[in-house]
Amino acid sequence: MREPINVSGMVLSASPVGEYDKRVVILTRELGKITAFARGARRMKSPLMAVSNPFVFGEFQVYEGRDSYTLSGANIKEYFLDLAQMQPGVYYGFYFLELAEYFGQEGNDETQMLNLLYVTMNAIRSGKQDLRLIRCIFELRTITISGEAPQMFSCMECGTKENLTVFSLRDSAIYCPNCGKTIRDPWPLQPGTVLACRYIIAAPLAKLYGFTVNEEILDELERLLRAYLHRYVEKKMKTLQILDVMK
Template identity: 50%
Template sequence: MNQITVTGLVLQAAPVGEYDRRVVILTKERGKIAAFARGARRPNSALMGVTSPFSFGEFTVYEGRTSYTLVSASISNYFQELRMDVEGAYYGFYFMELANYYAREANDETQLLKLLYQTLRALVNPHIPNLLIRYIYELKTVSINGEGPQVFQCVGCGDRERPMVFSVRRGGLLCDRCRRDVSDGMVLNPSTIYTLQYIVGTPVEKLYTFTVSDEVLRELGKVTGRYLETYVGKRFKSLEILEQLTKLG
């Protein structure tokens, strides 16, 4: 077996047998991998803490034919703040579940890993609203994976100057000439369109550097919600729990 060291973040952890754990790790070098951590649930195991979700760092694994075996890990960030904040934790669980949905084994997931890490860092920043972080993450995730909306020009004719509406069905902005036969066109605040453009076009490192008005936040939520419902088409368990928590809050 080949021993390698990868940089990544634990997305999921599940018990296996009496003492083991199976973890799913989003890595920079190998995409999404599944690894077995032998004895990780024993009280004195060095693998107990490093195999928890949110753990980010370097993982040394043996590469087998169909799976990996975790040998050791050096964790640089446990995101301990999220473990003490129920709502923040479920935002994090949802973000990891969405990353797990899109990530593939043996695929270059560098940008997705970078996005997830920066998003978890934003969650522990009290100056950025969690809802804004959610909408930014959702839109950037689908964009990284090639399913993002066209927000810089009309999807029909390519015009950049005429007034635009946003059509989920058509996958982006439509000018006033091309929108005639479209029934789902949403008229957006110019600041919302600019925000969409900033999210789609800005490097991950600079994403979480702004806030928006309540109106823009509402419109952003409407656009991303309808867009993910149409193009992702999956309900995530962690999101359902999160929405129940926020309603109770």
């Protein structure tokens, strides 16, 4: 019999299989995104019942199969049970899990994404920050981790780092006003929006949720990220549809 593999991660999604089993998707540091089957997890006295739910974060023991893994046990560090009582925070949480599942890849080192998920769930539960801003931060940082961050630190054309206020969605880059006259899709941005994007892209994780913006900047940041994310996410997110209805 094969030895179990110990992995650290978070359950992104869970769905019923058959009468008593579950299929779970886990984002792990060691193996990237994996699919695992939890046999008997829907039985009332199963030790896998509590550990095979979304948001659960900890160490999991899995056995490798031909096309998937089998979950055999877990040592849970955080269940994030209180999120279930937070409306609409829990819906944002499910959206972040779905987005992480979309970008997660099997075999990748997903340490950055896991750490981002952990601090983001804690940011939701703290209740100190606008959920709309938390969403913007998570979306842009996720895009950054995936290697698709926009160029926001210098003009794409002349290289200047001053007075950057014209964005091109087509080029995924910022321009100075002079160079911005030559691009096909100029999108004027307020300096505060550019600064917010820079902070989200480059800030240390521990300080990522340590800033706020005014309503005007938040509105513009939301519009920018909706358009930007539309370019890189082909799937229609089910949880995103729920958030849109709640607006």
